[in-house]
Amino acid sequence: KAGVTQTPRYLIKTRGQQVTLSCSPISGHRSVSWYQQTPGQGLQFLFEYFSETQRNKGNFPGRFSGRQFSNSRSEMNVSTLELGDSALYLCASSLVPADEAFFGQGTRLTVV
Amino acid sequence: DQQVKQNSPSLSVQEGRISILNCDYTNSMFDYFLWYKKYPAEGPTFLISISSIKDKNEDGRFTVFLNKSAKHLSLHIVPSQPGDSAVYFCAAIFSGTYKYIFGTGTRLKVLA
Numbered sequence: 001k002a003g004v005t006q007t008p009r010y011l012i013k014t015r016g017q018q019v020t021l022s023c024s025p026i027s028g029h030r031s032v033s034w035y036q037q038t039p040g041q042g043l044q045f046l047f048e049y050f051s052e053t054q055r056n057k058g059n060f061p062g063r064f065s066g067r068q069f070s071n072s073r074s075e076m077n078v079s080t081l082e083l084g085d086s087a088l089y090l091c092a093s094s095l096v097p098a099d100e101a102f103f104g105q106g107t108r109l110t111v112v
Numbered sequence: 113d114q115q116v117k118q119n120s121p122s123l124s125v126q127e128g129r130i131s132i133l134n135c136d137y138t139n140s141m142f143d144y145f146l147w148y149k150k151y152p153a154e155g156p157t158f159l160i161s162i163s164s165i166k167d168k169n170e171d172g173r174f175t176v177f178l179n180k181s182a183k184h185l186s187l188h189i190v191p192s193q194p195g196d197s198a199v200y201f202c203a204a205i206f207s208g209t210y211k212y213i214f215g216t217g218t219r220l221k222v223l224a
Contacts, residue, residue, distance in 0.1 A: 004155070031210045042118075042216035043156070043201060048209075056211040090155055094210050100146060101212060103155030 002027065004104035006091050012110045018079040021107045025072050025093030032074040033101065034066060037088040046089075049074055081111045115139050116204050118215035126223050131189040133218050135202035138183065142204035146212070147176060147187045150199045159200075160187070192222045 005024040013019050025032050033056075034046040045058040049068035066076040072093075078085055088108050092101035117136045125131045135145075143164040148156035162169040162176045162185065169176050175188045189196055199219050203212045 033210055033212065035212075035214070040121075040216060043203075043212075043214035045211055045213065048211055050210065056209060058211075092155075092212075100158035100161065101210070103148075103157070105153070105155050 004091055004093050004102050006104035006107050008107060010108045012112060013081050014112055015081055015083060017081050021076045021089055023074045023091030023104060026102055029093035029095050030072055031094045032068055033092045034076050035090045037090060083111050086111045116202060116213045116215040118202060118218050120218050122219040124221045124223060125192045127194055128191045131192040131220055133187040133200050135185045135215050136183060137204050141206055143207045144205045145185050146203045148201045156201060194222050194224050196220060197222050
């Protein structure tokens with residue numbers, strides 16, 4: 001079966017712009033989580049959606065938002081980009097809680 | 113506040129020897145722990161997990177040990193192979209949630 005698909009793979013934006021990243025989970029998975037990976041910080045949890053509802057949120061400013069559609073696809077939006085937002089953004093989908101999460105390849109965002 | 117810590121950013125091991133990757137956590141409410149492996153330009157892939165009611169789980173060359181009193185888990189890889197060279201993340205999860213708390217990762221290099 002198809003894995004988790006994230007688009008685009010690479011993105012370059014300038015400060016102040018906004019960006020939308022997309023994630024298609026594995027078919028049948030209703031939970032989608034987003035993570036930010038930066039050097040030295042590991043994977044930082046952004047938020048998690050289940051059946052179009054945000055159920056968990058990490059410690060990120062309100063500039064980071066997301067949503068999930070009825071087909072479980074999810075988007076993440078970052079507004080007013082800052083240089084520090086440059087990172088690898090990873091999406092993961094899960095079937096049941098505490099089960100392994102399957103990750104996409106990520107979107108590498110560079111803010112210049 | 114880093115609830116899951118991997119204090120060794122890197123580790124080098126000779127091929128055929130044992131690799132031991134360590135992870136400490138602070139929240140005793142975590143009830144499930146996982147290890148992920150990550151190659152550059154790819155998303156993390158699941159390796160092995162352990163429930164908090166167990167102290168050991170084995171899968172082939174990989175064994176995870178959990179010491180709840182010390183709030184410590186470790187991943188043993190025996191024998192280590194050059195293909196094991198990657199960044200390893202430990203993760204913890206609260207019961208019934210999809211929110212994974214990741215450590216900062218340990219870069220393992222297996223020398224041929």
